[in-house]
Amino acid sequence: MTAPLLSVDGLATGYGDLRVVWNVSFQVWPGRITALLGRNGSGKTTSLRAVAGLNPVHAGSIDYDGRRLDGVAAHKRVRAGISYVQEGKRVFRNQTVEENLLLGGYSLGVRRSTLEAECARIYELFPILQEKRKHPAGSLSGGQQQMVAIGQALMAKPKLLMLDEPSGGLAPAIVAEVMSRIAALKESGLAILLVEQAVEAAVDVADHVTVLDVGKVTLNLPVDQIDDMERLKDVCMGRRTDAA
Numbered sequence: 001m002t003a004p005l006l007s008v009d010g011l012a013t014g015y016g017d018l019r020v021v022w023n024v025s026f027q028v029w030p031g032r033i034t035a036l037l038g039r040n041g042s043g044k045t046t047s048l049r050a051v052a053g054l055n056p057v058h059a060g061s062i063d064y065d066g067r068r069l070d071g072v073a074a075h076k077r078v079r080a081g082i083s084y085v086q087e088g089k090r091v092f093r094n095q096t097v098e099e100n101l102l103l104g105g106y107s108l109g110v111r112r113s114t115l116e117a118e119c120a121r122i123y124e125l126f127p128i129l130q131e132k133r134k135h136p137a138g139s140l141s142g143g144q145q146q147m148v149a150i151g152q153a154l155m156a157k158p159k160l161l162m163l164d165e166p167s168g169g170l171a172p173a174i175v176a177e178v179m180s181r182i183a184a185l186k187e188s189g190l191a192i193l194l195v196e197q198a199v200e201a202a203v204d205v206a207d208h209v210t211v212l213d214v215g216k217v218t219l220n221l222p223v224d225q226i227d228d229m230e231r232l233k234d235v236c237m238g239r240r241t242d243a244a
């Protein structure tokens with residue numbers, strides 16, 4: 001297997017001095033999806049925020065693309081190719097789909113001269129957004145709004161895409177559609193870190209799974225080694241400590 005693009009090792013992090021993640025390690029590889037699973041409050045979002053540079057690293061290390069990220073400001077991590085789609089589909093509801101993409105690209109530092117070309121690239125990935133490009137984003141379905149949010153993050157051609165609960169608030173049939181779009185993004189070599197509550201939907205598209213509970217890793221293995229989904233769900237709910 002190729003070297004990981006992102007390697008988090010023994011991470012302890014939290015909010016200011018408050019520590020909520022104690023010892024978390026996981027990797028994300030180019031062209032592959034790592035799913036970070038675990039029950040509510042287990043520390044998934046907090047770990048993503050530490051990778052994005054929004055939460056402090058109390059202990060451990062975050063290596064990305066051959067260098068340590070310690071002390072690198074959040075905006076510089078964005079420039080280095082780390083894109084983060086926060087939970088809850090943050091689109092500008094009154095702006096059109098196209099304006100959302102342009103604003104997303106602009107805020108990520110994409111040069112004005114290339115914004116339109118980047119938009120066209122996003123339309124190739126998500127044709128429905130081209131169809132709806134003149135519509136206010138708030139008029140789109142939940143799944144389509146999630147694609148707008150992901151499209152915004154992709155405007156700057158990231159190497160690492162971090163998605164926090166893209167299935168949140170979506171009907172099951174729509175979750176499958178959004179997940180298959182996410183899976184297709186791997187083809188370009190993008191490394192994807194996917195935080196999810198929807199365990200089965202995440203496992204369907206993931207290559208590797210890391211489960212957290214109370215700020216620690218309880219399971220870490222390639223998806224092809226998962227042979228019992230019910231056991232995995234139990235581990236994710238904190239009802240078991242391993243999948244064996």
Ligand SMILES: Nc1ncnc2c1ncn2[C@@H]1O[C@H](COP(=O)(O)OP(=O)(O)OP(=O)(O)O)[C@@H](O)[C@H]1O
Nearest residue numbers: 015018020038039040041042043044045046047197
């Ligand atoms: N801004 C904050 N200040 C202090 N503590 C926080 C803050 N945000 C989250 N926490 C706490 O950190 C812990 C981990 O939360 P986190 O959001 O990382 O969990 P999660 O696994 O992403 O769960 P969820 O699926 O509910 O988002 C929880 O105990 C939570 O209450």
